[in-house]
Structure formats: C-alpha cells, structure tokens
Amino acid sequence: MFSYFVHRLLVMIPTLLVVSILTFVIIQLPPGDYLSNQLQELKSQGESASAAAKIAFYREQFSLDKPMIEQYAIWMGFWPGPNGFSGLLQGDWGHSFAYDLPVKEVLGDRMLLTFVINFSTVIFIYIVAFPIGVYSATRQYSIGDYGFTLVGYLGLATPNFLLAMVLLYYANFYFGLSIGGLMDEKYLDQPWSFDKVISILNHMIIPVIVIGTSGTAAMIRRLRANLLDELQKQYVTTARAKGVPRLKTLVKYPIRMSLNPFIADIGNLLPDVISGSVIVSTVLSLPTAGPMLLEALRSQDQYLAGSFLMFLALLTVIGVFVSDILLAMLDPRIRLTGGATK
Numbered sequence: 001m002f003s004y005f006v007h008r009l010l011v012m013i014p015t016l017l018v019v020s021i022l023t024f025v026i027i028q029l030p031p032g033d034y035l036s037n038q039l040q041e042l043k044s045q046g047e048s049a050s051a052a053a054k055i056a057f058y059r060e061q062f063s064l065d066k067p068m069i070e071q072y073a074i075w076m077g078f079w080p081g082p083n084g085f086s087g088l089l090q091g092d093w094g095h096s097f098a099y100d101l102p103v104k105e106v107l108g109d110r111m112l113l114t115f116v117i118n119f120s121t122v123i124f125i126y127i128v129a130f131p132i133g134v135y136s137a138t139r140q141y142s143i144g145d146y147g148f149t150l151v152g153y154l155g156l157a158t159p160n161f162l163l164a165m166v167l168l169y170y171a172n173f174y175f176g177l178s179i180g181g182l183m184d185e186k187y188l189d190q191p192w193s194f195d196k197v198i199s200i201l202n203h204m205i206i207p208v209i210v211i212g213t214s215g216t217a218a219m220i221r222r223l224r225a226n227l228l229d230e231l232q233k234q235y236v237t238t239a240r241a242k243g244v245p246r247l248k249t250l251v252k253y254p255i256r257m258s259l260n261p262f263i264a265d266i267g268n269l270l271p272d273v274i275s276g277s278v279i280v281s282t283v284l285s286l287p288t289a290g291p292m293l294l295e296a297l298r299s300q301d302q303y304l305a306g307s308f309l310m311f312l313a314l315l316t317v318i319g320v321f322v323s324d325i326l327l328a329m330l331d332p333r334i335r336l337t338g339g340a341t342k
Helices: 002-028 034-044 048-061 068-076 103-107 109-138 143-157 160-175 194-231 234-241 246-252 254-258 260-264 266-276 278-283 289-299 302-330
Strands: none
Touching (some): 002 068, 034 048, 109 143, 143 194, 160 194, 194 254, 194 278, 234 246, 254 260, 266 302, 278 289, 289 302
C-alpha cells in the first residue's frame, strides 16, 4: 500500500507539468495578447504615444518579448524572471494586466470563497444523493422511486443558471428577498468576523442548491443503477437464503461494492462543480473567481487565467489521488500492483 501511495504521488508531478504546458500553450494560441489588444484600444482613443511606451515597458518587465518557451520557463519558475519574478513553483502567481495588480491580490478572498462554496456543494451532493440512491434501489418501482426518478430527470434537464433565475424571481416576488451575492452588503469591504461568516453561510444555501442540483441528480441515478446491479447477484440471494438480516446484507456487501463509481467521481466532481458555477455566479452576483476567470480568458490576461486553471488542475489531480486511495481501501478486488495473481 505504501509503495502504491508513493507511486501515485510521483505520478502527480509529470501530470501537472503536462497540464501546465497545455494551459500555457492554449492561452497563447489566440493572436495577440492582452497588451497588444490594449494598445489597439488606446490607439483608437488617440493615446498611441504614451500607450506604446507603457506597453513596451510591460513587455520587457514581464518577459512578454521573449520566445514562448522562455516565457513558460519563467512563468513556472524554471528560469529566473525579471524584477524578482520567481514563478508558480515558488508561489509567485504573476501579474494581472487587467487589474494592474499581482494575481494573489486580485484573487484574494475570491479564491477562498470559491473553494468554500464549491466544497460545500460537493458535501451537499453526497449527503443528498446517497440516501436517495439507496432508497430508490431498495424500493424499485415504488411511488417514492418514481418520484425521485422524476425529480432526478428534472434536475438533469434544468440548466443551473435557469434555476438560479427562477429562484431569484420567486424569492423577490413572493418574499421580498434578494438572494444575490454571497454576503450582506455591509460586510463587503469589512475584515473577517464571526458575523461576516454567519452572513456568508446564510447566503450560501441557495447557491449550493442551485449548483449542486444537476450533480446530485446524476449521482442518484448512478448509485441507484449500481446498487440494483449488485442486488441481483448470487451472493445477495445466498445471504438472504441463510437468514442474514436484510439491513446487514445490504450494508456489508451491495452498498460497499456499488460505491466504487460514487467514490471515483471525487476526482471530477470538484473541477466540474467549479466550472459549472461560472454562469451561476454571474447570475447570482457571487464574488467568486469563476466570472473573473471567464473575463481573464476573454481578455487574454495570461497570468490570471493560467494561475486559476492550474489551481483547477491541482484540485483535479488531488481529487483523483484521493479517490484512487479510497477505492483501493474499499474494494479488495482492486489490485494495487499490475499483473495477474495466482
């Protein structure tokens, strides 16, 4: 087990390296960059002389006049950058041209709020999906099963942003409530406090439900299908014939075996939830990093976009690592080493 653990940790390093190369290349693929686009805009406003000097300074300061390979090496920290820029490997995320600030300062609390709301969404998905999936599988074709199946189909078919707009309308029209934002306005520019945390928790209920709806519906369907498959197998029939209590039979084997896809989804769930919450964050005016990432990609603010995409890649790799370890511990049928065993 220890060797498998170490091996999976070591595999994460080249994986993140390849992802960083692809991320940097894809951001660089569109013609031009943020500074060239800004220069064209300033020229159209008649400020070409001062703008050209400022943008030339930025290009030299952030090595944007260097070849792509050298830019990548400086961004990652493999090569010393100008003006003390140390790169991602040393915790330097670079400079945001759109905000004219270091990326760390631009993201700031947005990254923390993004992680909190999306981690809460993942917890919500598992807490809701597990009991409903087990209930639907153990009471197949009952009224409850049909009801949850209908709700599941509606959850899969309804876009998250549409559900957000519907809840915004009904909350305001019938209750006079504004559920936009992630905290009361009086806490927006205030330091962290207990009251601010409580305000965030109160405002998180609607976003978590909206963002987690489709993921919960999909997880219920997946768990139900896998558990139904396990309940039809011979060992369950044998256990029941021997008089093993129904609950013990269900918990000891079928549920345990049907949890494999449930756990394997950990690696994809976090980045999927984050990427799926971008439009919802825009609709609900949530101060998360999703809308900022969308704008950074549109304007080719490469350091801001690249840093956030690498953060998503890190979440994905860590999630897959955790799911692999849990699967190896949960299911004895999964071998940690390749090759056949006799």
